[in-house]
Amino acid sequence: MSKAKRGLIGVLVLAVVAWLAPGAMSADPIRVAYIDPLSGPFAATGENGLKQFRYAADQINRAGGVLGRQVEIVPFDNKVSPQESLIQLKKVIGDGIPFLFQGNSSGVAHAISDAVQKHNERNPGSRVLYLNYSAVDPALTNEKCHFWHFRFDAHADMKMAALTDVIKANAKIKKIYVIGQDYSFGKAVADAAVKMLGQKRPDIQIVGNELHPIGKVKDFSPYVQKIIASGADAVITGNWGADMVNLAKAANDGGLKVPFYTYYAASDGVTAAIGAAGVDRIRLVHESHPGNPDAPKPLADHIAGYKKLHANNDINQARIHTALNMLALAVKKAGSTDADKVAAALEGMEWTNLSGDHVVMRPDDHQLLMPIYISVHTNKGIKFDYDNSGFGLSLESKIERDKATLPAACTMKRPS
Amino acid sequence: MSAPAPATTRHVEVAATASWTHRLRRLGVWLAAGALLLALPHVVRNPVAVPVMNQMGIAVVFALSYNMLLGQGGMLSFGHAVYFGLGGFIAAHVLNLAGPGGLYLPVPVLPLVGGLGGLLFAALFGSFSTRRAGTVFAMISLGVGELIAASSLIFDGFFGGEEGVTTNRTRAPLLLGLEFTTDRQVYYLIAGWALVAAALMYSFSRTPVGRMANAVRDNAERAEFVGYSARWVRFVSFCAAGFFAGVAGGLFAINYEILTAENLGLNASGAVLLMTYIGGIGYFVGPILGAVVFTFLQSMLSDYTGIWLLYLGIMFLATVLFVPAGLAGLIAMHLPAWRAGRLRTLAAPYALTALVALVTAAGVIGLLELVHFVVSTSPSRTTMRLFWMTVPARTLAPWLGFAAAAAAGALGVRWAAPRAAAAFAAASRPPGAP
Amino acid sequence: MLELALFSLLNGLVFGMLLFMLSSGLTLIFGMMGVLNFAHASFYMLGAYFAYTLGASVDFWPALLLAPLLVGGLGALVERFGLRRVHRFGHVAELIFTFGVAILVEEVVQLVWGRPAKSYEAPAVLDFALFRLADNAFPAYKGFMLLVAVGIFLFLFGVFTRTRAGLIIQASLTHPGMVAMLGHNVPRVFMVVFGVGSALAGLAGVIAGPVLGTFPGMAQVLGSIVFVVVVIGGLGSLTGAFIASLAIGVIQTSAVALDLSLGTTAASLGLPVDGGGALQDLWRVTIAQVAPMLPYLLLVLVLIVRPTGLFGTRET
């Protein structure tokens, strides 16, 4: 018995020795860090994101790379924990990697953004850029904005602005129920919904504004009954993960037929888990064409090529392609990997993404401006499904870029 | 009920005599520890080492405070992170008040603020939870832990919601011109505090109430019949543990400049239980070892494998099953052999056992990684990197190979382990015994 | 409003009975062996996953029988080769061991079945609305869950009051150590009890998986709540577990329907509320929001007032 332990200690000693030895010197490729969950409950999302980054990087590399150098994605596992993210950030900085992508969880995003800002202010010699491809808390590009943070996804208020435009046009909707997880994002969605609906359709009644504890609700039936009792014509929710799946299932079981406007009810197992329960009920607000019924050619090729490599994964974040290519272009323009120069090059950069949309990185707050799509969960006319389930998203409406753009509220301090 | 006979591996509370040599030797241990801590950042060249050592220092203080409950006081808590987290949040808020025109509060004093915060809440929750030990205490700690964790997501004003509370250590006034901008500067602060806190916690265990904590752990009824209220003894220990957990939280606030809900959640409470137990709850140094090893594995293992939590779980179970006295117990087990000068006789049988155990481990790890690869990647990908090799994961050969290694290793362990055990028994026999 | 109350009650009943299937096994194990089994909900999770896999190859109905048997067997193995070994190191070691098993099971489930949620569906036969009231539908599958849970309850009740084995178990719940005096093979009895308790948890997983979701975190979501039930009811008391299960089930579901907060309550009583300061959130929070926290609050309160739980006679 003690021997097994002995062995373990031996391994440990070896590991410590290996760790203490100075790391290999940075070689030729341009290294880009990817900090997201690669273990634990959210690993599926993180791993799929990593694959999409590598897929996009391979395309860039096949086309000759950047400045004659290859792009290498270096993954770091943060377990969606702010604390662990900061440890990984220190590793990124210690390894001399100048760029880092992160997207899962706004809490983590705030932690990283704040730490990057402090690090860059204190250590002008080793600055890093934080490229946020998915965390949607508006504050990140508003009151918490800074020069070394860029966001490539539409933030929650932009999505809500688009969503409320759609609702505004639908005269049949008179009563709306808002339900969400009790934390910053759920509250931000609820507040934005109430505010924007009040401006655009004062006649709509908010018949319920409910927050439930995140990840703790075992059975959503009581909530569904409340929604039914309220007589709502539509539901808005920012729920994700198991909270989204279970809400959809309970709605189906309880016989609730009204549309659900959601942010995260697709892919990474969610589409398959919702399955038939969500058909024509679940709608998704997102930044890219859903691929159905008729995908633009570049997007269709991109998805098809990815599917060939990763049959069990989906392209569910086309913005990853946008983000990495815009970074590559910025490095090219700056002619170096210096964080400040690349950041300057990114400001105001324009790009045509896979959906064929013209997007632009607004210099005032480093928020990418783009059109927004609303799609419905269905199994009819689906060419590119999610989770190999036969279910997927089909385009319902598109809100053009200028309609989805909100005024910038950032006072950007640039390094002199 | 008759008293159970302690297992021989269990720590004997050797009473230290107040002799000169003894005190000198103990002072020497602390001085050596201090010197080592001073030298470490100069010896270790890896750029990531300093941040990881900072994390270790915080974990050490936290785990030691946890062992004041579990090891010293016999109180199994599932909510100790509450005091770590609350202490940290309070420290972060206070740090935000400090600065030009604000509170005069230099950074090095901040852990004390965290400690007082932890103490405050420990006194509050301890007032009702320390009435009983055993299951009742454990369950109340679980309930309190869940309650605080849940309220941390509801009470935005204090906990800052999902983003948590951020702060900036460079805005605080300086004390003696000490700046804390780099990780290395923070390292010395954490190392200093960890050393002081460890010394204080050690001293606590030697005070009347600390000794009575052991007595109450052993036999609460008897303690009441020698004049001590078991509840008060537990309460004082609980408050002290809360204080030092808060100190650790304060150090965390300085190091990371952010506190979030996860710092006081159940996972954090579970982690401190794991690291303390792996290190060995019967020894003062146990939690230190556990915290260092655990933190190291936690932040490094994930670079190599996606299923590191599984390995950690296996390691934890193996510790509970085979080495309940923990890493420290394993070392202490060999003290008799060392005193008798027979440690050398163990080298060969141990090395042999370690070798076959390593083969087993490699086989098992290989199999697990293969399963992980096959389950988590697309069928189109056929090869994976494993142990510095490229392995065709979807063919039978590697599976058979690793299975064979595991089986052969296991057989080897069955053969070698009894020999190592016999060698151990022989080496540990007191001198003069036949 | 009446149908809301009725459905809340029905849902509470379904959830409460499900909790009882879990807590009965847990309290049985605790009562006889003195082990608070942290891994109990893990066996529940394994039940759901086994049924998911079996359901794909055979069908839901055989899986309903097979999965709990498999889980029970696994539980017996855990007792035989793990718990029994740790037993001599005392109760804390046992508790910590089960804590480790819980972690391990969660990791193994992720390794084998992957991280995303599984689309484990209720059988098509039961996919219809049992009855409708106003706009609400009560799914047939929930009726089936209730039926199974009541069946298990009656079965346990019968075993405990009518059979010799049941009487022995009941006696040993109140007087641990008595089994040994009766000349029974104690280790074997422990193994069987642990296996049966695990199988019950597994069965709960089989029938709850389609409704509450089959994902790696499902054990953690339910794990501590089952603990709460068993402790509130009184450790080792089956009656207590039954009553606490139903109470927690109904409290949790009906609290969701209450939109009262301290602020609105105070306002309706005519008290002015000062909504500022760090505690401003305290006034805003509604009972519905804190519904899932209520069991823990109840746990702490019950333990403070009555350390033995509501129906228990023993503390540890």
Next chain:
Amino acid sequence: MTPAIELVDVHKDFGGTPIIRGVSLAIEAGTRQALIGPNGAGKSTLFNLITGKHAVSRGRIRLKGEDITGLRPYAINRRGLSRSFQVTNIFPWLSVLENVRCSVLWALGYRYSFWQRVERARDVQERADAVLEQLNLTARRHVPAGVLSYAEQRALEIGITIAGGADVILLDEPTSGMSRSETEQVVQLIREVTAGKTLVMVEHDMSVVFDLADRIAVLVYGEVIAHDTPERIRASAAVQEAYLGVPQTTG
């Protein structure tokens, strides 16, 4: 002179079953009082009532004139009363020395101190050393108490009881399970350590009782049927009939 312990009409029932049925007893300070009676007479229960382990159902208990009814065991101990247990009740993981030291801390005024170190406290050290010497356990001082032999544990049990210097000592069957020679040693030990103190003991071994005790109380079915000097108890017809008439097994 106020009695060391005074029981006034003490009753105790467990779940409705009366165990102690109106005991009134005064134990003079400085005497060695034995409590005898058949099994189940309530001797240990009476100890548990006096020491605060159980609460009385009715009646009062006074210690040196002061009412201690309903006080917790530690509060009673602090007023100068200490007890041993019939079944060995020590701190098994602590060393023998630690066991004794823990037993003197409160009495020497250290209370819940977390600013002094025990090994630097000279008075604790001296008192503990003296007790260990008396117990003849000096050589075993660093051994965990749980691994001592049975007789050693019984000695330690007495040591823990008397170390704090209480002047009223209650011993519950101090010689149970011991051989004749061990018993003699323990009797000698008891004589030494309780010199000048009030001793109350429950004992089955009649030779020990008549050897040690100044006064004997006979408890039968929860009532004191006689309380007198050993000679008179021996002669009492009531005791003969109710108790001594029953064949006794000693040891």
